[in-house]
């Protein structure tokens with residue numbers, strides 16, 4: 198089955214064509230990073246305007262790429278259209294959803310609505326021989342700019358959130374720190390790079406993002422499987438304030454040590470909660486997806502955690518870690534819970550949770 202996927206939940210306009218959930222026939226991603234850089238973060242109005250400008254060109258490019266490689270002979274070979282309808286920025290999601298509805302209608306093929314977080318957890322299976330069903334039961338870890346969640350996956354296509362951040366997502370924690378340190382946007386890659394330049398072991402003791410048990414924000418989740426990064430951000434702010442004094446834009450000395458210490462606090466926190474979650478039941482694999490999974494220190498830490506727990510670590514190729522549409526088209530092959538008329542009538546769901554049924 199050949200599915201064309203569309204992704205527009207945040208600052209990437211993307212379209213991809215994927216055969217049978219794994220074979221990527223084309224993958225086109227237009228990133229808006231440059232448009233948002235002057236603002237130090239994603240501006241929803243700028244994002245939706247850029248999606249409107251780019252979406253048809255990106256869809257045509259994905260079809261042309263698949264035709265040029267000889268994988269399909271034209272748009273007529275597409276069997277279905279898939280699109281993410283949440284979570285994400287409402288005005289941005291709307292652009293992709295409307296384009297997908299129009300395209301499915303004009304091609305006369307079914308439309309599938311796909312959850313963006315669930316799709317991140319499909320990325321290790323793209324261009325892979327691994328059958329998702331055989332990797333179950335799995336613990337999923339979605340780490341991106343908007344999300345940090347631990348997800349229990351007993352079967353492929355079943356998702357229950359067992360832990361999450363109570364405030365900032367891991368990527369957001371990287372982005373906010375980089376802004377504070379004057380390192381630009383997005384923060385993850387630059388902090389990763391600066392941290393790598395630090396060759397000492399004298400780390401600043403930043404808080405490890407452990408929520409207090411009994412906190413109302415846990416909403417019934419176990420504190421041992423949740424994180425909170427707002428205290429870490431404040432600790433960095435206080436640390437930097439002490440150095441800068443009254444000159445709030447003064448360059449900060451010792452930047453590589455600060456970045457390495459801040460990154461270590463995030464990575465230790467994610468690795469610790471993952472190790473705790475892996476002890477809760479007998480898992481076969483640990484599936485990691487999302488932009489933050491590009492982080493070198495996190496990849497190393499999770500490899501150790503998975504090794505000691507005796508589970509397979511499944512991570513995406515770097516090009517599928519950030520937002521892309523191959524993950525949308527790929528997951529739609531396996532999970533068609535929102536299809537046909539229901540998908541045609543669906544509105545965007547900016548706060549959609551993994552495993553949530555849109556009809557609930």
Ligand code: KG4
Nearest residue numbers: 341342343368383385386488489492519520
């Ligand atoms: O998955 P993604 O592209 O978009 C969302 O769904 O949010 O993730 C973007 C996030 C940003 O916060 C960015 O700073 C972070 O991923 N990121 C990284 C790295 N590369 C991207 N964080 C840490 N280390 C990296 N190397």
Ligand code: ZN
Nearest residue numbers: 317341519520
């Ligand atoms: Zn994402």
